[in-house]
Amino acid sequence: MINDMSQLFWMCSIGAILVFITGFYCILVTFNLIRAIIGMDLLTKAVTLFLILAGYVTGRTGLAQALAITLIVIEVVVIAVAVGVVLCVFRHNKTIDVKLLRNIKG
Amino acid sequence: MTTRLLHSAVGLAITSAILSILIFRLASPIAAVFELSVCAGLIFAIFISSITVTQRVSAERLIIRKKERLRKFWLLPIIIVLVAAALSQVHFQMAFNLPAQTEENNVKIILWNLRHLDLLGQIVILLTGAFGVVILFKEWKND
Numbered sequence: 001m002i003n004d005m006s007q008l009f010w011m012c013s014i015g016a017i018l019v020f021i022t023g024f025y026c027i028l029v030t031f032n033l034i035r036a037i038i039g040m041d042l043l044t045k046a047v048t049l050f051l052i053l054a055g056y057v058t059g060r061t062g063l064a065q066a067l068a069i070t071l072i073v074i075e076v077v078v079i080a081v082a083v084g085v086v087l088c089v090f091r092h093n094k095t096i097d098v099k100l101l102r103n104i105k106g
Numbered sequence: 107m108t109t110r111l112l113h114s115a116v117g118l119a120i121t122s123a124i125l126s127i128l129i130f131r132l133a134s135p136i137a138a139v140f141e142l143s144v145c146a147g148l149i150f151a152i153f154i155s156s157i158t159v160t161q162r163v164s165a166e167r168l169i170i171r172k173k174e175r176l177r178k179f180w181l182l183p184i185i186i187v188l189v190a191a192a193l194s195q196v197h198f199q200m201a202f203n204l205p206a207q208t209e210e211n212n213v214k215i216i217l218w219n220l221r222h223l224d225l226l227g228q229i230v231i232l233l234t235g236a237f238g239v240v241i242l243f244k245e246w247k248n249d
Contacts, residue, residue, distance in 0.1 A: 012128050014193045019121065021189060025182050029175050034111055034156060038118050041149065045125055048141065056132040062211040066221045068129075068137040069213075072144050073228045077235030079149055083156045084242035090160055097167070 005056075012053050020046035033086045033096040037079060044075045108162045115153040122146035136213050 023042030030036055048068050055064020090096050122145040130138035217225065 008131060010196070012132060014190065015128065017193060018186065018190055019125075021186050025179070025186065028182070029179050031171055032111065034153065034160065035114055038114050038153070041118060041145075042121065045121065045145070048137075049125060049128065052129050052132050052134050052137060055134065060211065061133050062213045062216045063220075065134045065137040065213040066217045066224065068134065069140050069217070070221075070224045070228055072137075072140050074231055076144055076148060077231050080152055081235050081238045081242075083152050084239045087156055087159060088242055094161070096160055 009053065009057065012049060016046045016049040016053065019049070031098050033089065033098060034083070036098075037082050037086065040082075041075065041079060044071065048072065048075075108157065108160065111157045111160070112154070115150060115157060118153070119146045119150040122149070134213075 019042055023039045023046060026039030026042060027036050030039065048071055051068050051071065052061075052064050055061045055067075086096055089101065093101055095101070122141060126138045126142040126146065129141055
């Protein structure tokens with residue numbers, strides 16, 4: 001049983017680290033604003049999985065779930081507002097390519 | 107609508123679905139349901155609706171972007187594969203406690219009694235987000 005738990009823990013840890021790296025890579029590489037938001041969402045998902053893992057290891061799954069639910073709600077609101085901002089940027093500039101956005105250049 | 111962005115959004119939804127299975131396996135069913143319904147459902151719908159509004163990037167620009175990406179970040183996919191290989195070789199033994207199904211671990215009691223300020227914060231954040239979206243789209247409607 002302990003061995004199964006250990007295996008699940010390491011599988012989830014590796015998964016969370018890979019999702020985090022993928023999200024970071026996505027934000028670094030892309031020039032598209034929507035894909036940057038997708039990368040940010042991936043980072044949040046990795047953090048959610050780490051929170052749940054911490055609750056699983058310490059045996060306090062209730063608290064971990066409460067924090068994860070709060071994180072999910074915040075994630076949705078941030079993404080909804082970010083997508084709204086991206087759509088406004090598209091309406092003004094007719095592009096969401098960050099290389100072509102020069103209106104706010106200092 | 108761009109097909110490549112659509113693929114990214116579908117990939118994100120699949121990631122959310124897999125993540126919710128993992129969260130369910132980690133003895134957190136309510137968080138798993140939240141993840142599946144909100145992240146794989148609502149966020150996917152938000153992304154699809156925004157992708158349908160935007161335009162496809164021209165073919166020439168796409169080729170330029172691919173070249174720039176390959177030139178700058180050719181090392182990163184190799185790093186990801188190496189990290190995955192290294193992590194799969196790591197075997198630490200940890201002492202685990204099985205999560206006890208006591209009142210202390212009941213998420214409903216924790217959320218409503220212990221973390222009720224979190225709920226208040228969630229309501230404020232939801233209202234702020236709704237207000238922000240309304241303001242953003244109100245300007246659009248007026249134009």
